[in-house]
Structures are given as structure tokens and as C-alpha cells.
Amino acid sequence: MDPVAAKYIGAGIACIGMGGAGVGVGAIFGHYLAAALRNPSAAQGQFGNLIFGFAVTEAMGIFSLLIALLLLFAL
Amino acid sequence: MAADPIHQFQITKLFTIGHIGGQEIAFTNSSLFMLIAVGIIAALLVGMTSSRSLVPGRLQSLAELSYEFVADTIRSTAGKEGMRFFPLVFSIFMFILMVNMIGLIPYAFTVTSHIIITVSFALLVFLTVVVYGFWKNGLKFLKLFVPGGVPIYILPLVVFIEVFSFFLRPVSHSVRLFANMLAGHIALKVFAGFIPLLAAGLGVIGWVGGVLPLGMVIALTALELLVAFLQAYVFTILTCIYLNDALHPGH
Numbered sequence: 001m002d003p004v005a006a007k008y009i010g011a012g013i014a015c016i017g018m019g020g021a022g023v024g025v026g027a028i029f030g031h032y033l034a035a036a037l038r039n040p041s042a043a044q045g046q047f048g049n050l051i052f053g054f055a056v057t058e059a060m061g062i063f064s065l066l067i068a069l070l071l072l073f074a075l
Numbered sequence: 076m077a078a079d080p081i082h083q084f085q086i087t088k089l090f091t092i093g094h095i096g097g098q099e100i101a102f103t104n105s106s107l108f109m110l111i112a113v114g115i116i117a118a119l120l121v122g123m124t125s126s127r128s129l130v131p132g133r134l135q136s137l138a139e140l141s142y143e144f145v146a147d148t149i150r151s152t153a154g155k156e157g158m159r160f161f162p163l164v165f166s167i168f169m170f171i172l173m174v175n176m177i178g179l180i181p182y183a184f185t186v187t188s189h190i191i192i193t194v195s196f197a198l199l200v201f202l203t204v205v206v207y208g209f210w211k212n213g214l215k216f217l218k219l220f221v222p223g224g225v226p227i228y229i230l231p232l233v234v235f236i237e238v239f240s241f242f243l244r245p246v247s248h249s250v251r252l253f254a255n256m257l258a259g260h261i262a263l264k265v266f267a268g269f270i271p272l273l274a275a276g277l278g279v280i281g282w283v284g285g286v287l288p289l290g291m292v293i294a295l296t297a298l299e300l301l302v303a304f305l306q307a308y309v310f311t312i313l314t315c316i317y318l319n320d321a322l323h324p325g326h
Contacts, residue, residue: 055309059247
């Protein structure tokens with residue numbers, strides 16, 4: 001296979017990992033919302049934890065995006 | 076192709092300051108927008124708080140609000156001792172927020188869409204955590220990598236993962252901000268580029284149909300406004316959490 005073509009295909013495949021991050025971020029916000037509707041008074045105190053969980057989950061998607069960017073522009 | 080969505084990230088030289096070795100040091104449009112952001116922040120904060128009335132006016136309460144917002148974030152994540160890093164965290168938050176907001180203005184340059192800027196910030200925070208952590212705790216700082224209550228046979232794996240994730244922090248910290256700003260602005264430009272393409276391809280029907288991508292651009296701008304604030308906040312809260320590790324290692 002042409003190495004350039006393989007590089008582009010690899011970058012595309014690497015981006016599939018971002019779908020997992022999308023699922024994870026959706027789960028975090030969905031569960032936060034469900035819990036916040038059950039107990040709205042406790043919701044504000046957990047906002048920092050929500051953002052932290054969001055950031056850590058999103059990091060996985062960022063790593064796959066990073067691989068894609070490296071394949072496209074750096075390697 | 077009507078408009079290149081990547082063109083907006085082009086760095087252009089405005090004038091040359093000098094040379095260091097063979098490398099040219101130039102004043103670019105990126106530096107210009109950084110200066111504008113710093114100027115606006117300084118003017119707002121100095122101007123807002125100069126009156127120092129007991130009952131704050133509209134602008135003064137905005138300044139007090141942003142102070143309290145960042146201070147609350149630090150206190151809730153890093154505790155009272157975290158307040159010694161308040162100037163650093165507040166500067167980072169205000170700068171990133173202002174730069175993101177300026178980037179949303181049409182034809183403005185988004186400074187944070189370049190990875191060198193976000194990596195500089197992330198490395199600043201990372202090195203602060205490492206240097207301050209070792210300076211304050213000595214070798215006890217290494218307890219950060221050894222969580223308590225883990226069975227001895229699984230400990231090597233856990234320590235390996237902890238060390239690995241510690242060194243990946245600046246990567247995810249910087250790429251998150253950079254990728255969000257880059258992707259958002261490319262999406263804006265792509266949808267905006269549909270309008271002239273429609274008009275050129277379909278004539279009058281295209282002009283009418285161009286309302287649809289225009290509405291999408293407006294909706295995306297609203298979303299980007301949220302993202303611009305949220306990413307500045309995420310960057311700040313992660314900074315606080317990492318600083319908390321330097322202040323209180325060992326979980």
C-alpha cells in the first residue's frame with residue numbers, strides 16, 4: 001500500500017477513539033443531570049467534580065486526536 | 076474552493092524586532108492580539124476597581140465577581156493554602172477567557188488555536204507543580220505516585236500508571252484547549268463558506284438557501300461562546316487540581 005495513503009487511513013482510524021470519549025462525556029453529563037434533578041440542592045457543590053470528570057474522560061479522546069494529528073502533520 | 080477554513084490560523088509578521096542567532100524575532104498578529112487581550116484585562120480590572128465603592132457599580136461587581144469565581148474554584152479544589160497561587164491561576168483564567176472571547180469576533184485572530192501557546196501554559200503549570208512540590212514536600216512528593224491501600228502485588232502496575240498519567244498531564248491539558256478552539260473555528264468557517272458556494276452554484280435560490288448555513292453559523296457562534304468560557308474554566312480548574320497535588324501529595 002502507498003505509505004501516504006496508509007498514513008491518512010491510519011489518521012482516520014485513530015479518530016474513531018474520539019467516539020468513545022463522546023460516549024463517556026455524554027454519560028458523565030447525563031448522570032450529573034439525573035442526579036441533579038433528584039437532589040437539586042446538592043448539584044452546585046458537585047460542579048467542580050463534573051468538570052474534572054469531563055476533562056479526564058475527554059483526555060482519552062484527545063490522545064486519539066493527537067495520534068491523528070501526528071500522523072497527518074508530524075510523521 | 077471559496078474560502079480556506081485553515082487560512083484564519085495563518086501567522087503573519089507585522090514587523091521585525093530583531094534577530095537572536097539566525098532566528099528572526101518578529102511581532103506577529105498573534106502577539107498583537109495577546110497584547111490587546113492583556114490591555115483589555117488590565118484596563119477593565121484597573122478601571123473597574125479604581126472607584127472602590129462599598130456598594131459596587133455594574134463594572135466593579137463584574138471585577139469582584141470574576142475574583143470571587145476564581146477564588147472559589149481554588150478554595151474548593153486546592154484548599155486555603157491554594158490561595159497563594161491565586162495570582163497565577165487568576166492571570167491564566169482571565170487571559171485564556173479574554174483571548175477566547177476576542178477570537179470569536181469575526182476577522183480576529185484566536186491566539187489559543189496555536190498549540191505553542193497552550194503548551195507554554197501547560198508546561199508552566201506542570202513545572203510549577205513539580206518544582207513547588209519537591210521544594211515544599213521534599214521526597215514526600217513522590218507519595219503522589221503511590222496511592223495508599225493498594226495490595227502490594229498490584230502496586231508496581233499502579234505506580235507505573237500513575238507516573239505515566241502524571242507525565243501525560245501537560246499533553247492533555249494543552250491539547251484540550253487547542254483542539255477545542257481549532258475545531259470550533261474550523262466548523263464556523265466551513266459553515267460560513269457554504270453561503271458563497273450556494274450563491275455561486277444556484278444563483279437566486281442559493282442566496283435564499285444561504286439563510287440555512289447562516290443560521291447554523293449563528294447557532295455555532297452561541298455554542299462557541301459557551302465552549303470559550305468552558306474551556307477557560309476547565310483549564311483553570313485542572314490547574315487548581317494539579318496545584319493541589321503539589322500542596323497535598325499522597326491523595
